[in-house]
Amino acid sequence: MRLAYFPGCAAVGTGRELNSSVSAACAAYGIELVDIPGWVCCGASAAHMTSAALARSLPAVSLGKARQLGADGLLTACAACYNRLKLAELEIRDNPRVRAECEEATRAKLDGELAIYHAVEVFDPARLGALLATPTSVAPRLKGLKVACYYGCLLTRPKTVSVDPDPVNPSLMDDLVRACGLDTVDWPFKTECCGASMVLPRPESVSRLTGRLLDAAAACGAEAVVVACPLCHANLDLKQPTARRASANPVPIPVLYLTEVLALALGVPGSKLDLRRHTVPVPALV
């Protein structure tokens, strides 16, 4: 599989661990990533609050550039980018008026279709299981680690773009994580909101939402949380000390990217990932 890779702004800035783990996991699994020269911000979440036309046109710039690469689709590992790119692609594909408007705005052709994937969709649990059955240096301390898989809002809502057939109780990440030898806990906050981009405008709201997520994960026995979005990661990891100030016994909970778990399980040494850049340390796994 050869995919045009859209990192998104956060993955080259405050979420750079995501970027290194996506490259490492895809290389170890056998997915070839091609850079999209000149990709631009998808506009999340300011554009769709400002103008519907802008919300389509910003993703359309990168969708046009990705089309020229002749890849099997576009891959992103950010839930917000995935959501905006996929919504725009579906509108462009299904509505000739929208396609004409976006071609006019971006001065580029947007014919045909481009498959849009989030990283949680391109790994197959069965194939992972087979790959891991061969004796490699599977990070021994990952085995049996109890984790809560957190999907957040934008991987499953609106349901027209859900990565999982069940947007209410998704299991895609749980299946992958279990295929890597970890245990997953059953918890009721899989798709609750972490506060997303409110971190600057309303930090107190983010602390409240993030705090209740982390408390729930801890109460359900999770030793770590696994996420698939750099915005969720920033809220759960960077904001964790503030978010859990009100908790009775706040044991720090490491927050791992799904792609970090996959890379570690596929034998990528912890030193090749950016694990030391996490706020809550993940020493037990390195």
Next chain:
Amino acid sequence: MNEFTTSVNRIAATDVMRCYQCAKCSGNCPMARDMDLLPHQVVHHCLMGVQEVLDAHSVWICDGCHTCTERCPREIDVAGLFDALRQVTSARNAPLAQFNRSLLAGVRRMGRVNELPLGLHFNLTGRRGLLNGAGDALRLYRKGKLPLLPHRSANLSALFERVLGGGGQ
């Protein structure tokens, strides 16, 4: 139907007239406790044509999680309705409105979001004080996650003007 209702229905591509006020949207809203009008009340204002809803704080409290839309038994796109209200309101002093302007100003100039200039722009234009968020910024910087030199890909001024018109942000 009155003009305001017709207009928000068209922009949000939904039909608020279907609402039977079960308030499931409000019950599921993670931001409800910070709102002056709860989501089902916002929908009710829209279907009654009460334009003053545009001045409600709630319009800028919603963080776009889409839970209301997903769970509405009448299939009203409540989250889309909030986007529509934000697109047309002239009340743009809320922190989220200022944040959006700061973010888009950077994207227009650079084609990318750059967190450091975004934070500084928001702090200055939103009168937050220069040091707002400085603790987080410092922690990110120490971890090598706050680039001092901005990423650029393209100046998007021409696209912004084509899409939003000369008066756009």
